[in-house]
Amino acid sequence: MDSTQFGEALSNSLSSSSILILAALGLAITFGVMRVINMAHGDMMMLGAYTAYVVTDRRMLPRALNHLLGLIGIDADIDLNIFVAIPASFLVVGFVGYLLEVCLIQFLYDRPLDTLLATWGVGLIMQQSINLTFGANLVPMHLPEMLQGTPEILQGTAFAIPSLRLFIVGVTLFCLFGVYWWFFQTMSGLKIRAVVQNREMAAALGVSTRQVDSITFAFASGLAGVAGCILAHLYNTKYNMGGDYVVDAFTVVILGGMGQLAGAAGGGAAIGTGNSFIEKLLSVFTKMDSPAAMAKFFILVLVVGFLLVRPSGLFATKERSYD
Amino acid sequence: MTKSAPETTVPDTHTENSAIEASGFPTGRFVVFLVLLGCLYSPAFFLDPFYRLPQFNRFLALALFALSVDLIWGYTGLLSLGQGLYFGIGGYFIAYSLKLQKAALDAGNPAFGRYDWGPDMAMTDYMFQGQLNEVPLLIRPLINIYTAGFLAVLVPTLVATFFGWIVFRSGIKGVYFSLVTQALVFAVFTIISTQRSYTGGVDGQPGLANLELFEFEFKNYFHLNLVIVTILCFFALLSFFLIQSKFGKILTAIRDNEFRVTALGYDTAMYKAFVFAFAGLMAGVAGALSVCATKSAGPQFFSIEESITVVIFVAVGGRGTLIGPILGALLVSVGQDRINSEFTQAWPIILGCLFIAVVVFLPDGIVGGLTRAAKWFNRPALDPEPTPT
Numbered sequence: 001m002d003s004t005q006f007g008e009a010l011s012n013s014l015s016s017s018s019i020l021i022l023a024a025l026g027l028a029i030t031f032g033v034m035r036v037i038n039m040a041h042g043d044m045m046m047l048g049a050y051t052a053y054v055v056t057d058r059r060m061l062p063r064a065l066n067h068l069l070g071l072i073g074i075d076a077d078i079d080l081n082i083f084v085a086i087p088a089s090f091l092v093v094g095f096v097g098y099l100l101e102v103c104l105i106q107f108l109y110d111r112p113l114d115t116l117l118a119t120w121g122v123g124l125i126m127q128q129s130i131n132l133t134f135g136a137n138l139v140p141m142h143l144p145e146m147l148q149g150t151p152e153i154l155q156g157t158a159f160a161i162p163s164l165r166l167f168i169v170g171v172t173l174f175c176l177f178g179v180y181w182w183f184f185q186t187m188s189g190l191k192i193r194a195v196v197q198n199r200e201m202a203a204a205l206g207v208s209t210r211q212v213d214s215i216t217f218a219f220a221s222g223l224a225g226v227a228g229c230i231l232a233h234l235y236n237t238k239y240n241m242g243g244d245y246v247v248d249a250f251t252v253v254i255l256g257g258m259g260q261l262a263g264a265a266g267g268g269a270a271i272g273t274g275n276s277f278i279e280k281l282l283s284v285f286t287k288m289d290s291p292a293a294m295a296k297f298f299i300l301v302l303v304v305g306f307l308l309v310r311p312s313g314l315f316a317t318k319e320r321s322y323d
Numbered sequence: 324m325t326k327s328a329p330e331t332t333v334p335d336t337h338t339e340n341s342a343i344e345a346s347g348f349p350t351g352r353f354v355v356f357l358v359l360l361g362c363l364y365s366p367a368f369f370l371d372p373f374y375r376l377p378q379f380n381r382f383l384a385l386a387l388f389a390l391s392v393d394l395i396w397g398y399t400g401l402l403s404l405g406q407g408l409y410f411g412i413g414g415y416f417i418a419y420s421l422k423l424q425k426a427a428l429d430a431g432n433p434a435f436g437r438y439d440w441g442p443d444m445a446m447t448d449y450m451f452q453g454q455l456n457e458v459p460l461l462i463r464p465l466i467n468i469y470t471a472g473f474l475a476v477l478v479p480t481l482v483a484t485f486f487g488w489i490v491f492r493s494g495i496k497g498v499y500f501s502l503v504t505q506a507l508v509f510a511v512f513t514i515i516s517t518q519r520s521y522t523g524g525v526d527g528q529p530g531l532a533n534l535e536l537f538e539f540e541f542k543n544y545f546h547l548n549l550v551i552v553t554i555l556c557f558f559a560l561l562s563f564f565l566i567q568s569k570f571g572k573i574l575t576a577i578r579d580n581e582f583r584v585t586a587l588g589y590d591t592a593m594y595k596a597f598v599f600a601f602a603g604l605m606a607g608v609a610g611a612l613s614v615c616a617t618k619s620a621g622p623q624f625f626s627i628e629e630s631i632t633v634v635i636f637v638a639v640g641g642r643g644t645l646i647g648p649i650l651g652a653l654l655v656s657v658g659q660d661r662i663n664s665e666f667t668q669a670w671p672i673i674l675g676c677l678f679i680a681v682v683v684f685l686p687d688g689i690v691g692g693l694t695r696a697a698k699w700f701n702r703p704a705l706d707p708e709p710t711p712t
Contacts, residue, residue, distance in 0.1 A: 104683070116402075
């Protein structure tokens with residue numbers, strides 16, 4: 001494996017790790033912290049991707065805005081891009097998550113396995129609604145010019161990492177630090193941790209646990225939306241794309257360890273990097289049909305094996321109640 | 324509080340299957356169970372034998388699959404989201420056999436009969452497309468249906484035993500267990516669906532030969548139906564006796580409070596591994612029967628959707644009852660078939676709503692709901708015998 005191939009693998013690993021971390025970060029909150037097995041998480045990513053499509057595609061929201069502004073006499077030419085799409089996805093999917101929590105999840109907090117079934121149903125409904133609205137075809141995205149190509153400093157070197165992937169790493173780091181800051185540096189984060197540790201006691205001390213639950217769930221869903229928005233700019237967007245990512249995201253969370261936000265980052269980086277490098281090694285040294293699938297297989301088997309040896313995950317907490 | 328016997332004052336959280344229930348063979352319930360199982364033979368006499376009957380055969384195989392999930396989930400409290408692994412392994416063994424037989428019949432090589440295997444045996448279509456030179460060595464003996472059938476039962480059982488033993492030894496349970504099983508079946512799915520020249524890839528193995536056992540070819544779906552119903556009844560009765568035995572009581576006790584069972588000195592990991600292996604065996608048989616019924620196999624056996632759909636069969640019918648999963652599998656499958664043919668687009672939404680409705684309004688399924696309703700109507704009489712389901 002020469003340095004160019006190493007650079008390619010590194011570039012792939014950066015973007016796939018970022019996607020995994022972003023997808024798993026929301027799950028680390030809903031699943032690791034709130035104990036809700038949200039099987040609709042992947043479909044929320046899909047919603048985020050379609051929100052990005054609606055916001056950025058010239059025939060959709062920008063056209064509607066231009067038309068509206070035209071009605072009040074302003075001749076505008078609004079063009080929205082990924083920088084608008086990310087917060088938009090966050091807000092839209094966060095709102096969907098809020099509705100989901102208020103209408104359904106709140107009745108199921110003491111039945112984790114039932115949340116799995118119910119949210120799987122929610123995911124099915126989301127998929128089919130999007131399929132009926134937008135059709136089953138792939139949805140293309142376009143990138144703003146400043147994210148196309150490779151930064152000049154890196155051009156010609158072995159590490160020609162495209163700007164978009166660097167931007168994605170930046171967004172991931174921003175989200176990680178944002179969540180960290182919110183959970184550990186603010187009052188509302190303190191309340192979340194209090195509710196997680198001891199719901200009754202937190203309620204007795206005047207924390208509105210209902211409010212904390214729904215806000216936290218909405219925020220975690222919003223993170224899924226961001227992940228989906230980014231995913232839409234990297235890969236193809238399809239109404240049933242969620243299923244491809246939800247298993248990976250869960251794998252990251254259980255590899256990282258339940259209730260550990262650092263686990264999502266560590267697990268995501270480990271799986272993403274491992275996957276990219278194994279895939280590269282397989283494609284360089286063997287003549288396999290589909291090195292990507294084989295790499296995924298190896299990684300999943302490795303993770304399962306690792307969990308059998310160390311069931312509490314990478315960043316272990318020795319709490320019996322997590323069983 | 325009444326002043327009656329103490330067991331009537333115990334809160335009955337798990338319907339009639341609670342481990343607290345006094346032992347003794349429930350003859351009434353057994354008779355009802357037998358009658359209901361016997362009813363499964365009847366549809367074959369009035370269903371359209373060319374279109375409806377093969378479908379019904381597939382639904383029966385799914386019912387057996389659901390029964391296996393019910394044993395580990397409903398009775399032992401282990402929600403496996405990867406039961407499709409065992410179903411798929413069982414199915415693919417039979418599929419290889421029937422596919423190779425089909426290829427041998429199509430090739431019409433007089434030197435090779437339907438069951439002969441060797442280096443120059445006929446290759447299947449996907450092997451041709453995958454540009455293999457000959458049938459891979461390990462796949463060759465599968466052309467013999469007896470070898471394949473034996474492996475279709477043995478391999479899922481062994482895999483489940485091995486996996487279950489390690490998983491339960493290392494203390495993985497609850498949600499972790501569900502997700503680990505899911506990760507495993509997903510790993511296998513990625514392999515099966517991409518190794519086209521060996522497994523048929525995403526297209527799977529359609530267009531199989533008819534099953535032929537003891538020189539009797541199952542051309543007629545009616546005969547196949549008799550075999551499938553009989554096997555289903557056999558496993559249902561086996562499960563019934565398993566649940567009634569002391570072993571079964573310990574399983575439900577593990578579901579209700581595992582720590583207490585451990586404290587009483589039982590090795591819960593062994594019990595769980597055993598029932599998981601037994602469920603793996605049943606799922607393997609179900610997969611084999613499903614392939615015989617539909618004459619096709621595909622990687623969707625290993626998909627996450629398939630495994631979760633079966634869990635839903637169990638949840639709709641009633642977890643922790645034996646007739647529930649069979650009922651749930653038949654009802655949901657028939658519903659899916661009918662609605663799919665009328666409004667193709669609406670089925671996923673209806674299925675999604677069904678998931679939510681069952682979880683929120685009917686957590687113990689149709690059978691559990693009926694039992695509760697029956698109990699509610701019989702309120703005034705303090706009847707110590709639970710209502711038969």
